[in-house]
Amino acid sequence: MADGSSRAAPYLGVAAAFRARIADGTWAHGERLPSRGELGAEFGVGENVIRRAQELLITEGLLEGRAGSGTYVRAPYQRRTMVRTPALGVAGIGVTGPGPDATYEADSIAKVPAPPGIAERLAVGADSPCVRTTYEVFADRQPALLATSWEPMSITGGTVIVLPEGGPLAGRGVTARMAHLGITVQKAVETLRPVHVDKDQAQLLGVPAGTQATLIQRTHYSTDGTPVETADLLIPADRWDIAYSIPVGPAT
Template sequence: MPLGEKPAYLRVAEDLRAQIADGTLPPHTRLPSQATIRAAYGVSDTVALEARKVLMAEGLVEGRSGSGTYVREQPVPRAIRRSGFRMLGGCTPFRQEQTDERVRGTWEGDSEREEAEPGIAARLRVEPGDPVMCTRYVFRAGSEATMLSTSWEPLRLTGRTPVVLPEHGPLAGRGVVERMAAIDITVDNVVEHVGARPALADEARLLGGLPGHPVLVISRTYQAGGLPVETADVIVPADRFRIAYHLPVR
């Protein structure tokens, strides 16, 4: 193959992708069968199969058991807003958006004591196996699950205090900053790292997607004088949402 020439399966995938983009193959239309692709493009079964795999990996088509492969309806991405400004009522940015009347948001969360695995221990600067309070959230807009969040707080800070459970007690749901202030810990900064990866099976099940489809991962850590007091992973479907940051200029 000459340098720079595309493999046959990519050329076929590119043409099918263009048909999806221009509406020749609209959403919910069955993708041409492997035999049809083979005949139309003069390629082998292997090339036809690989072209279909490319479109599936890109999230443009989906397989339906016993029925075939169909063009997926592509959602219009919506914004999940992050802000560097003080949140109303001590809420986190995500929780504040969930309370917006236009969003009709709800959330549910469960907490349980766990031992810090090495990766989380490193983020919290504790020893692996140290006790942490782990809280898992599902956020919804109407009936649609929009994001997942798992947070960990070191029990050496919150254990035996009224704020040990983020969703119970006098400051339930008030956010990390306000809860930590109640035990004389002043949170003064937050660090976020944003990345992407394929969705895990459990994440896809909760978010209504397919395993392997891309998700955005926000790894967030609240700190007080350089001491991590909470770290969390926020999972957002990349095909449905964009993360919008609103930061003050000093």
Template sequence: MPEQPPYLRIADVLRQRIAERVWTTGDRLPSRSQIAEECGVGENVVRRAQELLISQGVLEGRAGSGTYVAEPRRRVRVVRSSAREQPGGSPFRADMQALGKQGNWESRTEAKVPAPAGIAARLGLAEGELCVRTVYELTAGTLVVLPEGGPHAGVGVVNRMAAIGITVSHAVEQPEPRQATAEEASLLGIQKSALVTHIRRTYYSDQGQPVETADIVIPAALCEIVYEIPVGR
């Protein structure tokens, strides 16, 4: 077995001390130099360990003050299920309503955008073929000419496609963990390189043709993703 990287070992040490209540919520951690000397590692190793725990919501960095034990955050449960996929509804909005919150979003749409290689492959297009691109920023607590414009705004993929004679039969999701980009971190209000779950979701017509694809980025420290699997009887 390969040896565990030093920063992961130090992260485990810090996590264990919090679990044993050596430090509790709101406590300021000793300086990096103190922790480094005690654990026999360099300060950069301690810094990487703390950044990892900050990205996971265990610690909180305060500019000019230090690093503190973070207040435990309640993670929002995001349920992915065919039972929740209603023709005219939004699974995200349903999840927020279940938590007593208002789920909403802002969007920016561009028409006639050349499809990048990855998107073109998912939609069965040639690279550079024109498509419509919409960027959504989801909020909690506060799609046929264009997905969020015109008479079919906000009615969901199934209804929008039905308006132009396309029957959507199913969607496929591919989740993958990774670190947030700088732009994603800024939009989501999380630390750069924090852990996120990237879901590639593609809708297909009853003819097997991909008609719409989406990239959904969910902060791991703020949301837990749960898949409900129907069982036939």
């Protein structure tokens, strides 16, 4: 039984050897690994075994594959701080930490049925039409966070602010856009929880699938307690600390 298990997973021994070479500096950060054929000949295994060993270390964050170039030792990331603030911030989602070089891409789709969890957060009926806007935020041209924002079309439909990144208030954020409709946003509530990114999220964030991330579920409320927007912000935990800038009024 044990022998069969050992024969079934020779890539684990190869992966252990790869880890050792990275740990002792034999393979330096940023260095390109030899071809799978060369490594297979060295270790006495087939290229498929080398591929599986490399894939394992890619999921662990020790290696990275570059399309058309090969497999490289991944350089460690320098941790940075992302500041959550009531101010507008990048893409109107309240992020100032990535710095002045931060950029973003956004895409909005109208009349998207609200999934059950989103409908509950927005206090609307299941499948109610919403505008869904996805954001990819970059710092130093590297992915920093993903965000998906939902706004009920019962509030914004048929108005000039229906698209968060279109019209006269494009990119101005939830508070300013809702004010255009005479709605005062009083507060935002955020819930943080640890998650692991899936394959699609990992590809967009440039991290291995399964990497731990911080999920921020945020909802904006008007003065009468009506949810006017909700969003999921996904931030890789191995790269970013999250700090909050919270205004404090005078003592009473």
